[in-house]
Amino acid sequence: MTSPSPEQIENVIIVGSGPAGYTAALYTSRANLTPLVIEGFMWGGLLQQTTDVENYPGFPEGIEGPALMQKFRDQAERFGTRFVTDEATQVELSDEPGGVHTVWVG
Numbered sequence: 001m002t003s004p005s006p007e008q009i010e011n012v013i014i015v016g017s018g019p020a021g022y023t024a025a026l027y028t029s030r031a032n033l034t035p036l037v038i039e040g041f042m043w044g045g046l047l048q049q050t051t052d053v054e055n056y057p058g059f060p061e062g063i064e065g066p067a068l069m070q071k072f073r074d075q076a077e078r079f080g081t082r083f084v085t086d087e088a089t090q091v092e093l094s095d096e097p098g099g100v101h102t103v104w105v106g
């Protein structure tokens with residue numbers, strides 16, 4: 001796990017660690033953007049709360065929700081994604097094209 005420093009500039013910050021967050025992390029890490037995922041306190045998102053997921057392509061026998069989310073996380077980590085287990089408390093999006101957005105954590 002990465003410890004956030006008081007102030008740092010990142011290429012990409014992803015808030016949330018459900019299927020959407022880890023998918024964004026996988027693609028941006030494969031693009032060498034070394035994303036930082038603010039995972040929240042419930043990493044893996046809503047699928048952590050379920051048993052069989054029967055409709056995910058590539059798993060013809062189905063897969064347990066937590067096992068699927070572990071695979072999402074491992075795959076993103078393999079390409080250099082970093083994780084912070086904390087919550088984003090505020091987000092400020094820049095109006096400027098190419099401007100710096102600001103995310104407060106914890």
Ligand SMILES: Cc1cc2nc3c(=O)[nH]c(=O)nc-3n(C[C@H](O)[C@H](O)[C@H](O)COP(=O)(O)OP(=O)(O)OC[C@H]3O[C@@H](n4cnc5c(N)ncnc54)[C@H](O)[C@@H]3O)c2cc1C
Binds near residue numbers: 053
């Ligand atoms: C019991 C149950 C069974 C389900 N079964 C299936 C199924 O079989 N097949 C299927 O296709 N779908 C299923 N779903 C739906 C599926 O879980 C959702 O469609 C999917 O999780 C949505 O993914 P997401 O990444 O958009 O959001 P989420 O999974 O909701 O993830 C959001 C993430 O953001 C984090 N977060 C929120 N606020 C903050 C913050 N301020 N800072 C940091 N992190 C934050 C949360 O902790 C969480 O990790 C099921 C849902 C439930 C509840």
